[in-house]
Amino acid sequence: MSEAHFESAERQADAARLGMWAFLVSEVFLFAGLFTLYGAYRAAWPEAFAEGVRHGAKMLGSLNTVILITSSFAVASSLRALQEDRPRVALRWLLGTLALALGFLAVKAVEYHGHVHEGILPGGHGHHFATLSAPAGQAAFFTLYYVMTGLHALHVVAGAAVLAWLAWRLHTGALDARRAHVLSNGALYWHLVDCVWIVLWPLFYLTGGQA
Amino acid sequence: MKRRDVGAFVALLTLTGLSLGASYVPLGAWGMAVALGFAAIKVSVVAVVFMHLARSPRAEALFALGAVVVVAILVLLAAADVMTRT
Amino acid sequence: MSGRTPDAKAADTGLKAWLTTRDHKRIGIMFLVATTAAMALGGVFALLLRLELLMPGETIVDPMTYNRLFTLHGVTMVWLFMIPVIPSGFGNYLLPIMIGARDVAFPRLNLASFYIYLVGAAITLAGMYFGAADTGWTFYVPYSTTSAAALVPVLLGVFTLGWSSVLTGINFIATVHTMRTEGLGWMRMPLFVWTVYGTSIIQVLVTPVLGMALMLIGFDRLLDWGIFDPARGGDPVLYQHLFWFYSHPAVYIMILPAMGVISDVVCAFARKNPFSYEAIVWSTMGITFVGLLTWGHHMFTAGMSTFGAGAFGILSMLVAIFSAIKVFTWVGTLYKGSIALDTPLLYVLAFLFLFIFGGMTGVAVATTSLDVHWHDTYFVVAHFHFIMVGGTISAFLAALHYWLPKLSGRRYPERLGRLGAAGVFVGFNLTFVPQFLLGNRGMPRRYFDYPPAMHTLNAISTVGSWVLGASMLFIASYLLRSLLRGEPAGDNPWGAAGFEWRTSSPPPVHNWTGEPPFERGAYDYTEGSPALEGARDE
Numbered sequence: 001m002s003e004a005h006f007e008s009a010e011r012q013a014d015a016a017r018l019g020m021w022a023f024l025v026s027e028v029f030l031f032a033g034l035f036t037l038y039g040a041y042r043a044a045w046p047e048a049f050a051e052g053v054r055h056g057a058k059m060l061g062s063l064n065t066v067i068l069i070t071s072s073f074a075v076a077s078s079l080r081a082l083q084e085d086r087p088r089v090a091l092r093w094l095l096g097t098l099a100l101a102l103g104f105l106a107v108k109a110v111e112y113h114g115h116v117h118e119g120i121l122p123g124g125h126g127h128h129f130a131t132l133s134a135p136a137g138q139a140a141f142f143t144l145y146y147v148m149t150g151l152h153a154l155h156v157v158a159g160a161a162v163l164a165w166l167a168w169r170l171h172t173g174a175l176d177a178r179r180a181h182v183l184s185n186g187a188l189y190w191h192l193v194d195c196v197w198i199v200l201w202p203l204f205y206l207t208g209g210q211a
Numbered sequence: 212m213k214r215r216d217v218g219a220f221v222a223l224l225t226l227t228g229l230s231l232g233a234s235y236v237p238l239g240a241w242g243m244a245v246a247l248g249f250a251a252i253k254v255s256v257v258a259v260v261f262m263h264l265a266r267s268p269r270a271e272a273l274f275a276l277g278a279v280v281v282v283a284i285l286v287l288l289a290a291a292d293v294m295t296r297t
Numbered sequence: 298m299s300g301r302t303p304d305a306k307a308a309d310t311g312l313k314a315w316l317t318t319r320d321h322k323r324i325g326i327m328f329l330v331a332t333t334a335a336m337a338l339g340g341v342f343a344l345l346l347r348l349e350l351l352m353p354g355e356t357i358v359d360p361m362t363y364n365r366l367f368t369l370h371g372v373t374m375v376w377l378f379m380i381p382v383i384p385s386g387f388g389n390y391l392l393p394i395m396i397g398a399r400d401v402a403f404p405r406l407n408l409a410s411f412y413i414y415l416v417g418a419a420i421t422l423a424g425m426y427f428g429a430a431d432t433g434w435t436f437y438v439p440y441s442t443t444s445a446a447a448l449v450p451v452l453l454g455v456f457t458l459g460w461s462s463v464l465t466g467i468n469f470i471a472t473v474h475t476m477r478t479e480g481l482g483w484m485r486m487p488l489f490v491w492t493v494y495g496t497s498i499i500q501v502l503v504t505p506v507l508g509m510a511l512m513l514i515g516f517d518r519l520l521d522w523g524i525f526d527p528a529r530g531g532d533p534v535l536y537q538h539l540f541w542f543y544s545h546p547a548v549y550i551m552i553l554p555a556m557g558v559i560s561d562v563v564c565a566f567a568r569k570n571p572f573s574y575e576a577i578v579w580s581t582m583g584i585t586f587v588g589l590l591t592w593g594h595h596m597f598t599a600g601m602s603t604f605g606a607g608a609f610g611i612l613s614m615l616v617a618i619f620s621a622i623k624v625f626t627w628v629g630t631l632y633k634g635s636i637a638l639d640t641p642l643l644y645v646l647a648f649l650f651l652f653i654f655g656g657m658t659g660v661a662v663a664t665t666s667l668d669v670h671w672h673d674t675y676f677v678v679a680h681f682h683f684i685m686v687g688g689t690i691s692a693f694l695a696a697l698h699y700w701l702p703k704l705s706g707r708r709y710p711e712r713l714g715r716l717g718a719a720g721v722f723v724g725f726n727l728t729f730v731p732q733f734l735l736g737n738r739g740m741p742r743r744y745f746d747y748p749p750a751m752h753t754l755n756a757i758s759t760v761g762s763w764v765l766g767a768s769m770l771f772i773a774s775y776l777l778r779s780l781l782r783g784e785p786a787g788d789n790p791w792g793a794a795g796f797e798w799r800t801s802s803p804p805p806v807h808n809w810t811g812e813p814p815f816e817r818g819a820y821d822y823t824e825g826s827p828a829l830e831g832a833r834d835e
């Protein structure tokens with residue numbers, strides 16, 4: 001049905017993978033501007049940022065790190081199974097990945113809810129900042145926190161939607177070992193979501209020492 | 212083959228635990244470097260094992276590495292401006 | 298799917314067939330039509346701006362309308378015309394042919410990119426018109442977060458246009474890597490392909506950073522998040538860092554493919570291989586990379602540190618080295634060539650003059666101490682118009698004349714072409730040379746008024762803009778006439794050796810009937826070259 005203009009199925013898979021990698025690079029650069037703001041603002045407000053990190057939900061953030069790492073392993077296993085022509089096994093791993101994605105979002109929701117409850121909102125809004133003698137640096141910290149983890153959460157939602165669609169295609173048999181590169185691309189996207197979180201985790205949950 | 216994935220998974224969990232533990236050690240200014248060091252290793256593990264970067268065509272590895280380098284330049288040059296202002 | 302074969306569908310000339318096409322040639326032509334229309338629109342805004350500046354004091358518009366007009370002019374010219382025109386327009390049409398492919402790697406994505414462009418363009422233009430955006434194309438904070446104008450629609454529009462740019466970039470990268478015909482190694486690719494490839498890399502890398510910066514302004518306007526607000530720990534200079542991390546390389550998105558056009562046209566009209574193919578390739582990749590490191594030169598006077606200014610000043614001057622390498626190789630290619638002074642080559646010569654002039658003044662403004670004097674004056678305006686109009690539009694016109702026979706199978710009248718080129722060159726210099734002098738005397742940019750002592754130079758500049766506008770209109774009229782009634786051109790009217798001339802003009806649906814004949818190189822003018830089979834007018 002599709003573009004018959006590739007010389008071979010192999011080339012088509014190559015092009016799709018390369019295109020996906022280029023897309024992932026553009027996704028990294030979507031976050032790059034925010035990392036720049038983080039670096040510059042942390043350089044300007046080292047104390048306030050450390051204080052902000054100490055105020056964060058360290059355990060929930062760490063739990064989410066474990067969840068996403070596990071999900072990365074699960075989607076890699078799903079791809080492996082499909083390449084070995086075991087689509088039922090692949091589907092089970094994929095559903096597991098999906099469940100972990102939803103788990104991540106649930107933990108995230110609890111975390112956001114806690115912050116809102118404490119009066120911490122983006123833009124230095126909320127009663128928490130009224131109690132601080134010098135709220136400027138912490139306002140910047142928590143605005144970045146919401147923007148960066150929020151953007152990441154959006155990517156988790158998008159990734160979960162892709163995984164769900166792939167799971168449906170596996171279920172109907174439309175996705176089989178011959179078209180494994182489609183699942184491979186979905187998995188690549190999911191791994192990127194994982195990688196971004198691996199970097200966000202220390203920035204917002206771990207580095208509360210004097211930096 | 213599958214052993215590679217399991218090995219990477221265990222390594223990632225271990226690194227996560229170590230990184231979490233290190234965050235309780237008073238390292239001062241080194242805290243950030245250590246935390247980011249762990250993150251860099253973990254991202255490399257995901258990229259090389261799960262994303263098959265080691266066995267991919269050279270172009271893909273070049274893209275990934277190039278992206279990391281350029282992001283680092285962006286962050287560092289902008290931060291350098293902020294830090295050297297008088 | 299319809300019952301007809303895909304090929305029959307692709308050859309269909311109905312409107313619906315065009316709008317649903319996946320043929321890169323048709324998508325390229327649609328991009329060319331849309332971007333050229335945008336250029337006309339942006340040109341009208343420019344003429345209005347110049348008309349206001351014909352006399353000191355209020356001439357035709359009040360200050361606020363003037364602010365809106367230069368915002369409209371900048372945004373339209375940058376994002377609707379210059380960023381997409383050569384890569385998405387000519388690149389789409391030519392890149393697959395030049396590598397012997399039947400299409401781009403992802404034809405559906407390609408069409409999607411065009412529609413995203415259209416949607417983005419519509420949102421941007423409507424947003425600026427109804428929202429009265431008055432910030433200039435740079436959207437600097439804090440003005441952009443406090444202006445009474447409605448900015449969010451424009452921000453959304455530019456954000457959308459950015460994704461069109463990214464998707465086209467991704468598509469071309471995958472195409473160049475995986476769709477080259479058998480035996481076409483990297484170092485045999487036409488130079489235009491190299492530059493479009495470099496451009497694609499830049500597009501993928503920097504565009505998302507702009508998108509994010511604009512989104513942050515949107516968050517501030519909609520939700521009051523104040524991420525660049527100093528009272529909340531923010532720093533407006535960081536917005537400028539992010540903006541210029543995109544917008545400086547954006548200059549290379551505009552100029553690199555233009556350089557590719559120049560490289561190919563020079564060889565065709567000197568009937569020689571390039572003076573050094575390798576030097577052009579490596580300087581292309583050099584500009585691609587070093588161009589990413591120079592953004593800070595826009596902020597010397599914005600409160601950046603002395604260290605930062607020094608570092609960015611030196612990095613910026615590096616780009617001049619790569620550009621100079623290119624200029625030398627083009628001149629070296631012309632040297633002892635068998636030169637035909639047809640319209641495309643006239644535009645190349647104009648490009649060389651204007652680009653050298655613009656580039657040298659660029660080195661001047663990259664010098665921190667000098668920039669303090671020239672910053673935000675007409676000197677800078679004149680400098681970047683020399684690069685963008687003098688560079689990109691000259692190359693665009695060269696490409697239009699050179700490849701018109703390829704796209705349409707028809708010729709334009711050579712005499713009128715030369716006349717148009719002369720008009721553009723004279724009009725351009727008349728418009729922008731006085732602006733260097735005005736800037737040096739301290740006339741700030743973006744003001745609708747000036748002291749009477751600056752009247753003469755401003756009047757000359759405005760008259761120049763009329764010459765330039767009239768020449769463009771003249772060129773458009775004879776080109777349109779040629780499209781409908783021009784002489785048949787044959788397959789290779791220039792007798793060029795480029796790969797794109799080795800198929801019929803215009804090419805068949807999948808570009809090639811059989812294997813692409815790529816044994817001889819794209820710049821091979823020696824005995825037995827395919828170029829010599831072409832009928833060349835003397």
Ligand SMILES: [Cu+2]
Nearest residue numbers: 545592594595
């Ligand atoms: Cu610049």
